[in-house]
Amino acid sequence: MDVIKEMEVSLYCDGKSSKKMRLYFxxxxxxxxxxxxxxxxxxxxxxxxxxxxFVGLGGGGFISAEAQxxxxxxxxxxxxHFVYVIDDAIFKDEYxxxxxxxxxxxxxxxxxxxxxxxEIDEVRLKLSQTVRMV
Numbered sequence: 001m002d003v004i005k006e007m008e009v010s011l012y013c014d015g016k017s018s019k020k021m022r023l024y025f026x027x028x029x030x031x032x033x034x035x036x037x038x039x040x041x042x043x044x045x046x047x048x049x050x051x052x053x054f055v056g057l058g059g060g061g062f063i064s065a066e067a068q069x070x071x072x073x074x075x076x077x078x079x080x081h082f083v084y085v086i087d088d089a090i091f092k093d094e095y096x097x098x099x100x101x102x103x104x105x106x107x108x109x110x111x112x113x114x115x116x117x118x119e120i121d122e123v124r125l126k127l128s129q130t131v132r133m134v
Contacts, residue, residue: 003111003118004095008073011044015071015078021096023072025118027111029100032083034068038096039085044068052084062090072103075120077129079107 003025010018019041031054039045051065064084071078081103091098104110108124 002094003113003116005118009042009097010071010073010078011042011068013071013078013080015073018073022094023097023099024091024095025099025104025109025111027101027104029098030102032081032098032100032103033064033086033090034070034083034097035088035091036066036085037088039066039068039083042068042070044070045085054084062086072099074107074109075122075125077125079103079125079128081106
């Protein structure tokens with residue numbers, strides 16, 4: 001079951017100039033991607049040193065030559081994350097970003113398919129914001 005949630009996304013850690021976006025949570029994807037048009041609406045796109053190539057199920061492939069460092073609001077916490085910018089035609093119109101398990105693992109988020117929702121581990125989310133000194 002697809003889990004699509006509307007969440008705020010910003011270039012800034014305090015959420016300044018945030019935009020509401022539709023995020024598709026895909027636990028099968030190791031990376032997080034954003035449509036080029038959605039990325040342009042936020043700004044801050046930068047060129048990668050070289051193109052990254054990705055392969056999907058069924059052997060389909062695509063590339064990314066650009067990226068963004070964004071902040072996504074999860075339970076009132078702005079979570080920083082690196083995302084690859086890809087051509088709009090790669091995604092369906094129903095969502096702006098595909099959130100991979102890289103983001104979900106970092107911030108304690110699980111997809112709950114039978115309810116069509118996500119589950120957030122609030123303790124893990126708060127711990128993810130703490131820098132540990134060694």
